[in-house]
Amino acid sequence: MNILNQLLNNNGILILDGATGTELSERGMPSGVSPELWVLENPSSIRSVQDDYFNAGSDIVYSCTFGGNRIKLAQYTDDLSAVFDINRKLAAISKENSSGGLVFGDMAPTGKFIEPFGELAFSEAVDVYREQAAGLCAGGVDGIVIETMMDLQETRAALLGAKEAAGERPVVVTMTFDADGYTLNGTHILSALSIIQSLGADAFGCNCSTGPAEMLELIKIISPYSRIPLMAKPNAGLPKLIDGKTVFTMGAEEFSSYSRQFIDAGVSIIGGCCGTTPGHIEKVKQALDNYKPSARSEKKSFVIGTVKDAQVSSADDPLLLINTESGDKYRKCSADELRDSLVEFCIHNSYIPVIRYDNEANLSVTLNIYPGRALIAVKNQNEFQTVLPLANKFGAVIFADGFSPENGSDSECLTDIIVCCNDIKNENYIYAFNLSAIEHENDRLFEISMLYKNEIPVLAGNPSDDLCDFIVAYDALTGRDKKLENLMSRLHQSESKPASDSDVEDKDPVYMAVLKGRDNVIENAINDSLKNGTAPGKIVDEYLIPAINVVGDLYEKKEYFLPQLIMSADTMRKGFQILEPLLAAENSSKSKDGLVVIATVKGDIHDIGKNIVALMLRNYNFDVIDLGKDIDDKTIVDAAIANKADIIALSALMTTTMVQMKTVVETAVKAGCKARIIIGGAVVDQNYCNEIGADGYSSDAMEAVKLAQRLIQV
């Protein structure tokens, strides 16, 4: 048993220190320097700080090595061979001064992102932390604390590196979460707990980022699922910006009023972060003097952490379905496949890998780098024994597929093993119920209810839709789906019918296709219409055009928004393209209302708005010549003259390019071009239109159409 557990057994509660930075500043540390290097030069400062904390009641203080890793130190010094020594010396300074009090070696973020989220190689990160930890241990620390970690992968690297150097010493981890319980990269606190505790940390908790009130809520989330002691080191409230400085305003009295609640919630190691002082710690100590937490009921639980959210199960949670065959949460893969698609697994999606075991070497490499708890499927006793130590080391979950491991595991076993059988064998085994054990498909619906009687939390297998419906009902009936959320969402969904268009069934399919923007059915609808003998011109006049008019109106009334408008326009366009040759053949092509030359001005490459205006104008019976983007004034005017354009439409989206519109106006006047000039784009407005002497401005595509129609009339 390590020293941490010994102490907790004896004392029940351990008190950490508070903020150090401000304390050092008060003792003369200037801003902008590396605290580590400065303290090395001025050791009495840290001794004084730590004396204050020990006197206030701290059981454990942190060494002054927050930025003492090689990467952070590189900002201040070139001599990186000294990193080990720097840490050793700083550790020694604290330990020699501690007169029996405990010193934990402090490690914190490097500031770099680790693969696959960033460029720092995982193994390199592990090296960095191992190096620091080794130095700290050489200096005599009693344990290692990894704190203020914002990124799961970095935390893993730190923990793995620290454990390699720490020997028997405890290694504890606190991470930083927002008030919703997520790290910056979206790792939920339950996931973090699950991964860090199964990776072998000796305690886990939160520090920084939130005040005690918010942190308390986070602790309550993880407490039922934690198998190791919990830590809390909140800030003195939320920061305020006063006179350009960030200040924490919660006083010691208020801060310590939360202490007992933390203990009741399950914390056994407690301290303070930014904004706290020895005064705060003293109050905490007072509040907790002789305080015994109420007995916590141990709940059997099972958590699979990923880099995002965790899959959770216990007798109080909905049944956890581990569908290793299909589904959106679990993916079968080989160790190599996982290693090669980490980005896909962790960033684009949030899959939990089910690794088919093939060999030790590549499994080890993959588990090392995979930021989460993976499932490893083994087929026999042999494979199980081989995988067990790896699973233990990296906190993976073994899925004994089709057999049951005989050996009870000893207390060193950290791994969760899913055993697919009905018997409960051993505390460390998590039992899953293997669906394939039930022969009769029909009997499955009934047999699964047995899981609920025996409070089994996990089901492994490929449940049918029917069975999933039942499971949702079982969860609700047994109180495992509080507030019936899952039941309502799953069963409600399958019950409500999608709103059908049956209210307008009597409308023509071509009309409806345009109205609803269904460009995938317009072709068939038009062909059917032609087959029934409708003339192409009639289809245009009685279906396409009225439909797009209605769409335009709906858009103006804001009952349709942009995608609906454009999809309808696309549909109309496609329909029209089918009919155009037929109309030409019939000689019933209508004459166009006008011809428009449209372009995005020189220097500007935004063209989406322009394309939409072109689309709408075409749908409203204009001929449109689209010159494209980044077009100079001469080209525009020449094209307008050559084609006898009625209108020139100009688009610009930047202040730097809108001036080109003025140029076009001038060039057109000089060339004697008769076309009306209209402008559009986020940077321009009616005033600018007036200013440059253009003929009109429109704020969106529909307005452009209306504008063009008006100008043609005149």
Add this chain to the structure above:
Amino acid sequence: MNHLKNIPLSIPYKEIYARLGYSVHKTSLQKSEKDRIDAIIRDGFSLCNFQGIYKQVKILSVTQKGFILESGHEIESVYLKDKLKEYGSMIMMAASAGRIVTETVTELMKKGDNGIAVIYDATASESADAVLDYLQKHINMQFARSGMAISRLRYSPGYGDIDLSVQKIIYDILELQDYGIILTEYFQLIPEKSVLAIAGLS
């Protein structure tokens, strides 16, 4: 200099819909139509390759017109001065959604799938913005322990009196050419769905 790739963003549906003109009270959208649009948004999102770059730059002095930075650059903007004069440093930030989504949008428009293109476009724009949100949160966390905090708001060239030419200052400080981002002579960023911003660091 801090460069982040593979940023774990969640799709900002609400913002995308807002940008496309969706009005909760007025727009009539059936569930099947919404599902269709959501699926298109997801497709557009998966075409994006998000990157984020930021750097801290000390403010050397506050002038009448604006700031002089440690890097030697001068920013002329009364608006910006007003907002950030209390802060000791600035954070320069850049976010990009990558090339591919924009190229796809162009292809789609050529094919006549403008509806899909418009949705992809809005998705990429709002998501690039969301990357900046992420950067701000990230920076906050990084600096929190040292007692520093980033300003709540950020400011981009082209707003207020911050001239578009300030794009170049940010571009240079962040050395964005190393990340495959181009700034045209008209201060247009390529890939199109890229955005630059300035925030204050206390």
Add this chain to the structure above:
Amino acid sequence: MTREEFAQLCLKKTVILDGSTGIELIRREMKVTGSIESSILDSPDMLNELQRQYCEAGADIILTPTLGANRVKLQEYSFDGSVRELNRELASLSLKTASSFSTEVFGNISSTGRFIEPFGDLLFDDAVDYFREQAEGLLEAGVNGFFIETMIDLQEARAALIAVRELCELPAVVCLSFDKEGYTLNGSSPRSAVVSLQSLGADAVGCNCSTGPAEMIPIIQKMATCTKLPLVVKPNAGLPSLKSGKTVYSMDKNEFLSYIPNFHKSGVSLIGGCCGTDPGFINDIAVQWSNKVPLKRESFMASAIASHRTITQFGAGNFTLIGERINPTGKKDFQKQLREKDLTTIEIFASEQQEFGANVLDVNMGLSGIDEREMMLKTISLLSRISPLPLCIDSTRPEVIESALKLYPGRALVNSISGEKDRLEITLPIAAKYGAMLIILPLDDNGIPATFEARVQVIRKIIDEASKYGYTTDDMVIDGLVMTISSDQKAAKTTLDLINWCADNGINSVCGLSNVSFGLPQRDIVNSAFLALGAQRGLTSAIANPSSERLRKIISSINRKGCRI
């Protein structure tokens, strides 16, 4: 003798009954003018001689010569005297004879020959009156008990037994006549008979007449499986044939005797003879069997209800599904029909539910604007005729329940008895009179208890109260009283705990499944899931709509595993 004494007697020895009376007297050439009964009054010495011989032969019980002494049969002979008087007189003769011996005299009541509603046109109440008339006379004379025999169907036997029980607490033996297929003329089965009659207060049951001893053995064996009551056989001496103008029965006493070991093995306690037997038969039987102790029957089907054709046992291996559809609540068309006294839908519901595997049919006629009692009786009549399934009488009105239980040719389940004052004080005694099985609702005048412990308390109180009427927990099915989880997420768990308690205490349980899902989507899934959870905890029955395929799937899975208390 008291019923208790009778019960003890039947445990200690094989009780010897008499043989044929009327037929034997005729064989002895008694002069017959009109009915046999009045003829006996004219030749009392012959009767006395015969009955003295029976007593000497070793009969423990002889019967009064009043086989056809009911108003209906007597009317065939244009009898216009007092039925009661007649019975009293005849009984007195037997009593006088028996007084010299240690033989008991039981009053003999037998069939009217007419079918009683719902199987025939004789009103049940009238039948009871006729039997009561007889019984009064017999009682007046001082008989030691009653022997109801040769009943052609269950309904008749019920009427007679009810009449007797309304008058006294003397031992009552009931025998029916079965054909060689093992059914009464009406199709009543031996097991249904036994279950129904024992709940009405019979002290021994069995069969007599109609067939010879061989055919009775399987019938008795069937009866033995469902009751702890002493079993009676009084077979004919084989089959009758006409020889030289005289009716002769085929068996001699040796052959007759050869069947008795089988009867003994089947657990019979009372043996006698019917047509074709004489004191000689009885003598031999008594010599060989009188001191043989009847075989104890260890197990028997408890917790059974019956229609007149079949029985349904709760918690005996198969899940019991009580079909809920015959209930006008929420069924507009059905309501309209009922108001017009149209029973078509009921027929359809009955046959559909049976087809889908219901074992019992719940019948509820609670609807404003109709005469609930009338419709209930009409429905019971209909269902007794067209459906083999036992019924569950579902009503809140004691008078409806009373009429229903009286008429119902079987043993019904009553839905329900709660801890409310009027249920315990009014409805419970009514149900007890007819020995109905009870659905117990764990609620009382304070409402529905929220916790399972509070519900158990109410249940204990009801069990206590019911025991005063002779009920044990075998006669009860406890309703888990499930409320909807849409308003209380703990509702299902409370009920499941209660079901668990019932199972631990060996008591059957039931649940109205659809209550659990009120207000939720896909109610069928939630109901079926709840059924599965309940069955895992020991639920043995449910009130539900059998049309649900999911439900049926669950029930067949439950049955594959076995559903036992």
